[in-house]
Amino acid sequence: MKLATLCYVRKNGRTLMLHRVKKADDVHEGKWNGLGGKFEPGESPEDCVIREIREEAGLKLKAPVLKGVLTFPDFAKGDDWYVFVFTASRFTGRLIESPEGDLKWIPDRELLKLNLWEGDKVFLPLLRRRGCFSGKFVYRNGRLAKYSLEKYS
Numbered sequence: 001m002k003l004a005t006l007c008y009v010r011k012n013g014r015t016l017m018l019h020r021v022k023k024a025d026d027v028h029e030g031k032w033n034g035l036g037g038k039f040e041p042g043e044s045p046e047d048c049v050i051r052e053i054r055e056e057a058g059l060k061l062k063a064p065v066l067k068g069v070l071t072f073p074d075f076a077k078g079d080d081w082y083v084f085v086f087t088a089s090r091f092t093g094r095l096i097e098s099p100e101g102d103l104k105w106i107p108d109r110e111l112l113k114l115n116l117w118e119g120d121k122v123f124l125p126l127l128r129r130r131g132c133f134s135g136k137f138v139y140r141n142g143r144l145a146k147y148s149l150e151k152y153s
Contacts (some may be wrong), residue, residue: 001058002079006036007064007086008127009057016057017114027052027076027109032106032114032138036083045084053088057103064088065075068123068133075139118144126151 009016018035020028036053039045050061064086072081095103106114112121119137126133131153138145 003048004037004081004083005039005045005052005086006083007049007053007061007069007088008033008034008124009053009059009061009091010087010089010108011012011105013109014107016059017104017106017111018056018098018100018101019104022098023039023100029118030115032116033120033126034085034099037088045086047086049084049086053091054093056098056100057093059091059093059135061088062092066128066132070119070134071136073136079147081101085123085127092149119147122147122149151152 002050016035020026020031020033024061035053035056036049037056039050039132043051045066046064047066051058051065053061065088066084067087068085070083070085072083072136073125119135123133131151133149133151135147141150
């Protein structure tokens, strides 16, 4: 089992996205993703998301907001992934050259037009609503086979 975070940093009607084009053997190669990554020992979800955004983008988050939890059974190399999804609109710092890919501020109205994982198109609209969500997304051969989604107020 892998524990990870995913964060959608927002500013002025745009969301910071990462085009995964730099790492060899990247399961996300060519996709656009929010930023985040795997927990380190002893980290809380908030610790992890703050550290990951600092490492990947050079930004220091203030008060990230937990929006949901995603489950990806048997997603990569036989591992189940559990991902804590955050949004953040308060931060300091300047963008750096990311070791993960190319960072770009995308207008929110264009997010769903990007080359995203199919499941991302299901949960991304939920980031704007009040409350939180929990989702389970099953992929087979890189394609979304089925999903379930619960919304909470």
